[in-house]
Amino acid sequence: MGIEVAIAGAHGKVGRLLGQLLVEHGHTVLGLIRNPGQEDDLHAIGVEPVICDLEGDDDVGAAVSGAGAVVFAAGAGPGSGAERKRTMDFEGAVRLIEAAKAEGIRRYVIVSAMGAADPPAERGGVFGEYLRAKADADRALRESGLEYTIVRPGGLTDQPPTGRVRVGDRLERGEVPRADVAAVLLACLLDRHTIDRSFDLVGGETPIGDALAAL
Numbered sequence: 001m002g003i004e005v006a007i008a009g010a011h012g013k014v015g016r017l018l019g020q021l022l023v024e025h026g027h028t029v030l031g032l033i034r035n036p037g038q039e040d041d042l043h044a045i046g047v048e049p050v051i052c053d054l055e056g057d058d059d060v061g062a063a064v065s066g067a068g069a070v071v072f073a074a075g076a077g078p079g080s081g082a083e084r085k086r087t088m089d090f091e092g093a094v095r096l097i098e099a100a101k102a103e104g105i106r107r108y109v110i111v112s113a114m115g116a117a118d119p120p121a122e123r124g125g126v127f128g129e130y131l132r133a134k135a136d137a138d139r140a141l142r143e144s145g146l147e148y149t150i151v152r153p154g155g156l157t158d159q160p161p162t163g164r165v166r167v168g169d170r171l172e173r174g175e176v177p178r179a180d181v182a183a184v185l186l187a188c189l190l191d192r193h194t195i196d197r198s199f200d201l202v203g204g205e206t207p208i209g210d211a212l213a214a215l
Contacts, residue, residue, distance in 0.1 A: 002108050004009050005189060006030040006067040006105075008054060010047060011038040013158070014111060017182035018073065019047040025186065032063055032074075044157030054092035060099035069107035069189055070135075085130045093137035099142050105146075105194075109188050111181070112138050112152040114173065114200050138198065149188045150198035153181045166204025167211045174202030183208055 005022055010013040010031025019029045023046035031042045040130040041191050052063035058132060064070055072093045073100040093110060102106055116134035141148045152176045161179035184201060188194040197215050204211065 002027040002032065003068040003130070003189070004028040004066060005069045006032060006050070006141065007047075007071045007073055008032045008052075008065040008092070009072070009111075010042060010049070011035070012073055012075065012077075013072075013178050014039070014156070014181050015073040016045065016047075017179055018044045018071065018185050021182055022189075023047060023079070030067060030075045032198065033064065034058075036057045037067060042171055047197065053205045054095050054186060055087050060095050064096070064099050064105060065103050067105055069094055069109065070105055071183075071185060071189070072096050072108070072110040075111075085133045087135035089130060090137045090140075094140050097146065100146060101144065106171040107189070108141060108144070108146045109149045109151065109185055110141055111185070112150050114152045114154045114171070114196075114202070116152055117198070117200070122135060132164055142152075142198070149194045149196075151184060151188065152198070152200045154200070156181065162203065162207050163208055164203070165208055165211050166202050167199045167215060169199060171200040176201055176203045180208070186211070 010019055011033045023027045031047040031049050032052045034047055040047040043063040050063045075089055098210050115131045119131035119135040120128040130212045137141045138150050153176050156178050157175050160179040161177055
């Protein structure tokens, strides 16, 4: 039986890959975007676009209403300053948490970042602020009472998916294809064993299902 999933950051590389995977597996996807010019791209992969600015005054609850789960795959992106890391990577994630709670949506999966489990204290420039924003978002989610999964991928690449990864509480820095990150997010949404789990994610030799089962 399919579920309806709302993805914040649905036009990003990971968000689009996840949306496409969900649709291919028979699920319904709401894709939160703030640029109407991206609607056709989402329609093309079977995702229903919903205009919603997580940094603005939009009603996020209305945007995700009816969904059975939400995924925060949004981010300020490369080239953005420290202030926007805060308003999007932290405050945007919190707005989605609040919307999920208001709409009775229990399941929340967040794309964090390797290093967010131990962010630098008030140093590290823009990247340091990014990790602190991610860490604060992760903490807010853990404390929200929602059924959460926090996925902290390493360096993202556009290599083809391998279907094999390495996961763990703390891993050495590594890379992982975005397509494998999307596949892990899909597996997390469908596997209740991953509820209330946080983990680093890099490329590896273990099939995704086996890696998650061993958490």
